[in-house]
Amino acid sequence: MSLNYEDIGKVVPGLDREFQRAENSASQIFKLDRRQFLKLTGIVSGGLMLAVAAPKTRASAGPLNPNGYVHIDENGITLYAKNPEIGQGVKTSLPMIVAEELDADWSKVNVVQSTIDQTKYGMQFAGGSMSIPMNWDSLRRAGATARAMLVGAAAKQWGVGPSTLTTKDSYVIDAMGGRKASYMELASAAAEMPVPDPASVKLKSKDQFNLLGKRITGVDNQDLVQGKPLFGIDQSIPGMKYAVYEKCPAIGGKPNSANLDEIKALPGIHDAFILEGTNNAMEVMPGVAIVANNTWAALQAKRNLKIEWDETEACTDSWSAAQASAKEISEKSGSSVVNAGDVDAAFENSAQQVSGLYTYHFVSHANLEPQNCTAWYHDGQLELRAPTQTPGQAVMSSAKVVGISPQMVTLHQTRCGGGFGRRLYNDFVCEAAAISKQAGVPVKLQWTREDDMAYDLYRAGGFHQMDGSIDSEGKITGWRDRFTTFTNGGGRPVSGGGMSAGVFPGGLLENLSVEQTALEWKTRCAAWRAPGSNVFGFVVMSFLDELAQAAGRDSLEVLLEVLGEPRQLGARGMHTGRAAGVVKLAAKKAGWGKDLGSNRGMGIAFYYSHAGHIAEVADVSVDSDKKVRVNKVTVAADVGPIVNLSGAENQLQGSVVDGLSTMLGLSVTFENGRVEQSNFHRYPILRMSHTPEIDVHFVESDYPPTGLGEPGFPPLAPAVCNAIFAATGHRVRTLPISEEGYSIA
């Protein structure tokens, strides 16, 4: 058993420490028994287990409420969902885990989004595909604890031993005595029972699962299809005004002056003012706020704003300049990340060498729900309704911005119209708080789509000069990656922009060198779905295919050869046996090797990220005008046992569509510090008619379950690019592939 946390870290501010601790502890875990392991994982997951494992010595009478996740009274069962719902399905899957061990009748359970309370719930966030692995054990124990108390209460009432009783569908059953009692009837008696130590409650074995692994529809679906106000943008507070905020299009610019009087005289305008901000892109950058009676008045006024910007400190980032520098840098060596064996000697003694410069552009998150937040600052308190992935961080940052203690902030979690990493950062929350404070009224801050694209924290572009060698038998003997990335200062690569020893084929090839050079970049870059992996997967899996093709070999065979014997690569790395398992399954299901005719080909790619082992095979046709049609994508995933089959399949299909969308035509370019794209007409997200058939398969291994929000993304682009090569003999080395003249048919 291992904690597979490769490339998960750094996605959530403040989590680094937790991951570091997890890493330090992970090496010991192999030596521990299961019981000790659980204690330890409790500690490494931010004190979560300890928090859950600190029950009241005696629950009070009334509802059964032994922990933060379960509430049972005579009216029914309520389960609390602790983490933000951003489309990854955790508002359904996390309570399902509790319900399984509780043996609750899922069809009658009421699921409610929990409050933000670190003492009850530990860290609450949506990031790093961590919700399932971090909460799996504690949620099972929360459900089993409540179940034990219900069974105990029934046993006491009936004067029988608890071990003679069973549970099913929210009933405790005495088969011998021919009687049963519902959890609701038993709740208040159960609340009188001592709360058992969650670490010692008995858990089900996998074959006893009734609910987990089934297809369960999302708990919000009834409300969603009726347009109920679930999202951040749907919130309102009595007396609320509508705010917009205009910042300098080049980060670092400040408003010298603005036509505030003119703006205030416009119809429906309540107030307009300059905010100095904190000059931190994750809090409040300087800008001009407009507060209006409705959104339309605010948007109209925003269009009429005339701001004179002081751009002395403003950024001048330029993508074309970065491209030119990267070309130069790629010819020289950078600082070493990995240096195994002797790459130079391998190149010298090789039968053949292969080289190529891989490039990928910056991209934006483009959540469909533009950033927004409802805030009310009054009497030294702040009330927030925020679509954020990191509610705890939102409380801390906004408290700091308005100058109060975090205890004075109440944050209500809302459903998020997409996350993808964008909402790990709470700039829009801080802005809403600052605007409410200044205006003295409750406000809903609404970003436009143009704001969203101009003030994102982007997935950084990058450049990889790849060199590799093969011997006379067609075996790969050497691999070198000279990577040019970006830094937001201090030389440390931006989040998702740093290579590490674990990146494929780290630990798999004898002679391997990875070097890295970071270009200065002022525009903020940050986590974007499967940080790092979402681009490294493209580079390394494409280049592996290049080497296989140069050797005249089948790329599936070469991939399996590189993976080698089944083994665990370090505490945080992949298991090569699980990797080979999904590679073989995807190839088999896709019919790898069959004749597809001319102008059509298959490509395969595997990537390990966020503790998930995933392989994808793309079947692609390309015509003479470089029009690409993706006929089918076959996915094989090993993420341990599946919690919600419907949600899991949806995540993988969505990752394939997102992967395809992004690789085909998405690019954010910068000139003079400004983003050149402004709305969806220049950021063409994939539409229905271009969606391929997607066939998903799971290997349900017995490893602890891991998350699925991210790991399905990285293998898609290389699988498609390898298929394009198979169809045309042309190697694509740039993302998006529209830069190489391809378009979607």
Next chain:
Amino acid sequence: MKLKVNSETIDLDGLDPATPLLWVLRDEIGLVGTKFGCGISQCGACTVLVNGKATKSCSMPISGVGDSEVTTIEGLANEDGTLSALQQAWVDLDVAQCGYCQSGQIMAAEALLRSNPEPSDAEIDQALDPNLCRCGTYLRIKAAVKTAATNLQSAG
């Protein structure tokens, strides 16, 4: 000014006639099921029916609506309060991920099925291509439209 929404007539006073229907629905009437995604007719999140036709409410000024019938996602359920065939198919097939695009998708599908009760795959693509789903739920959307069409046929 009067607006007919979901079979009710609503009086609206003092509004800029250029205000897009989207913001009137959301800010003035409190029908927030219709979503804002782009503001320039590119994403379909704001799709409603105007006299039964799929319309991007972000780009339809209130002055242009006149006495047309507007239907929003809130007005789609059956008269007895049960979910319509499309809504039910969306729940049964667990279509949504984040769910933000889905009211627009359902409204576009509603317009399609009203005019074409047995759409082909290509016709579904054509009718729903204006609607983006950032989470990539297109396969399930298509399956739900077909399920609803089949259920309506067998019920009808």
